[in-house]
Amino acid sequence: MDTDSKLNLLSHIFPDFDKVTLLELLVSCEGSVGKAKKLILGDGITDDTEELNTPEKESVPNIVEVPEAQVENIVLQEKRKIEDTIEAESSLSKIVKFQKLNPPLTNRTVTLYSKHDIESVLPNIKIYPKFLQKQLADDVLDNLVSQKMLFKAKQFYIAGSLCKSSQKTAVFGDSDQVDYDPVYQDGVTKPLKMTPELIKCRILIDQKVNMVLQKYHEDSQDKADFLIHENWQSDFCVGNYFPDNKSHLDWHTDKLTNIGPLPTIASISFGATRIFRLRRSNPTNSTIYNILLPNNTLLIMLPSTQELYKHSVPTLKDSLVRPHSKFGESRFSLTFRMSYPEFEKNKVYCDKCKKQMILRRLFKGEDIGYYVWMCMGSFKGVNCKGFKYARFSGRTGESEFATTHKSKATRWLSSLEK
Numbered sequence: 001m002d003t004d005s006k007l008n009l010l011s012h013i014f015p016d017f018d019k020v021t022l023l024e025l026l027v028s029c030e031g032s033v034g035k036a037k038k039l040i041l042g043d044g045i046t047d048d049t050e051e052l053n054t055p056e057k058e059s060v061p062n063i064v065e066v067p068e069a070q071v072e073n074i075v076l077q078e079k080r081k082i083e084d085t086i087e088a089e090s091s092l093s094k095i096v097k098f099q100k101l102n103p104p105l106t107n108r109t110v111t112l113y114s115k116h117d118i119e120s121v122l123p124n125i126k127i128y129p130k131f132l133q134k135q136l137a138d139d140v141l142d143n144l145v146s147q148k149m150l151f152k153a154k155q156f157y158i159a160g161s162l163c164k165s166s167q168k169t170a171v172f173g174d175s176d177q178v179d180y181d182p183v184y185q186d187g188v189t190k191p192l193k194m195t196p197e198l199i200k201c202r203i204l205i206d207q208k209v210n211m212v213l214q215k216y217h218e219d220s221q222d223k224a225d226f227l228i229h230e231n232w233q234s235d236f237c238v239g240n241y242f243p244d245n246k247s248h249l250d251w252h253t254d255k256l257t258n259i260g261p262l263p264t265i266a267s268i269s270f271g272a273t274r275i276f277r278l279r280r281s282n283p284t285n286s287t288i289y290n291i292l293l294p295n296n297t298l299l300i301m302l303p304s305t306q307e308l309y310k311h312s313v314p315t316l317k318d319s320l321v322r323p324h325s326k327f328g329e330s331r332f333s334l335t336f337r338m339s340y341p342e343f344e345k346n347k348v349y350c351d352k353c354k355k356q357m358i359l360r361r362l363f364k365g366e367d368i369g370y371y372v373w374m375c376m377g378s379f380k381g382v383n384c385k386g387f388k389y390a391r392f393s394g395r396t397g398e399s400e401f402a403t404t405h406k407s408k409a410t411r412w413l414s415s416l417e418k
């Protein structure tokens with residue numbers, strides 16, 4: 001069945017929806033009429049990686065399924081058209097309104113195409129397509145490609161087994177002091193010098209982030225006393241290199257150990273257009289939002305993004321939306337971050353094994369919403385379960401960031417979600 005016939009069918013079932021909205025829905029449902037129908041009717045849709053990789057079992061009768069490859073082609077073409085107008089006001093806002101009237105469904109995936117839709121559905125995210133002037137964007141990408149051999153897979157332990165990350169990482173920074181993450185086993189933590197291209201890019205990003213943060217501080221009602229208000233100046237950048245569509249970044253929140261609570265992280269993408277995903281950390285089956293990140297798009301994760309959401313760069317069969325004209329499937333992201341120097345001066349150590357502790361957030365259990373320190377040993381394959389609550393009372397002059405008393409501990413949930 002071609003796209004027009006699918007649209008006619010949907011239009012017949014849902015006469016109140018206009019065709020553009022239905023087309024958007026169809027595209028966000030990978031061209032499946034059944035999924036689009038379920039989305040409108042409010043049935044939960046499971047749409048994770050495995051499901052997307054297996055041919056869909058159509059639940060609507062009388063629909064002749066088109067071959068998977070053909071659907072993919074249609075979806076890709078439509079996505080390209082839509083992506084070209086990413087900044088234009090999109091009819092998807094109708095879907096957003098529809099979503100607002102209806103509580104988010106579980107396990108559902110929604111693709112947000114326009115700046116307006118992304119920022120309305122995810123108020124802590126700001127997105128700027130075509131952020132750098134074209135020449136500078138090209139220069140940064142050329143520069144990253146010339147350094148690609150310096151990006152390395154990260155090694156870490158999960159449940160005692162040594163694992164390697166799929167994408168490759170390099171840290172750029174001016175100072176050797178930046179201890180990006182003491183957990184990793186390899187040379188990834190030693191920062192590389194920022195090249196002149198990266199420095200230009202950083203200056204423009206810092207400027208943009210400060211403008212955005214100023215507005216954020218003015219607008220946000222609920223200010224946690226440990227939220228940093230001073231000038232935001234990134235002092236290091238974690239770069240990711242995805243050589244092809246197979247390399248990915250699993251669901252995670254960014255490490256807080258050296259950037260502190262409620263951080264701002266500004267991430268700029270270069271090369272192939274991939275999908276970036278966000279979903280609330282809790283509940284675990286909450287709606288997944290897809291955002292397309294074309295070459296030279298800046299995405300700012302404002303304070304509380306790391307506390308409330310997880311993010312990922314999946315390797316779905318259509319997660320490579322568009323290869324880059326010169327570098328094909330290669331994609332780089334540069335994530336600019338500002339370190340929290342007080343942590344460097346006052347590292348927290350484990351009382352049991354004396355190793356450094358890592359700042360984490362608890363997303364489940366009775367201590368949900370608390371910041372805690374966990375012994376680094378646990379992340380290096382050592383079975384030490386050292387644990388302390390974290391405590392942030394306000395930034396200046398702080399020297400004690402840990403407590404064994406829960407009553408004195410800092411709970412981000414209480415300041416963000418009343």
Ligand SMILES: O=C(O)CCC(=O)C(=O)O
Nearest residue numbers: 238240254276313333335
């Ligand atoms: O590549 C991206 O867009 C995301 C990178 C990321 O999540 C990270 O560096 O922690």
Ligand SMILES: [Fe+2]
Nearest residue numbers: 252253254311
């Ligand atoms: Fe991240």
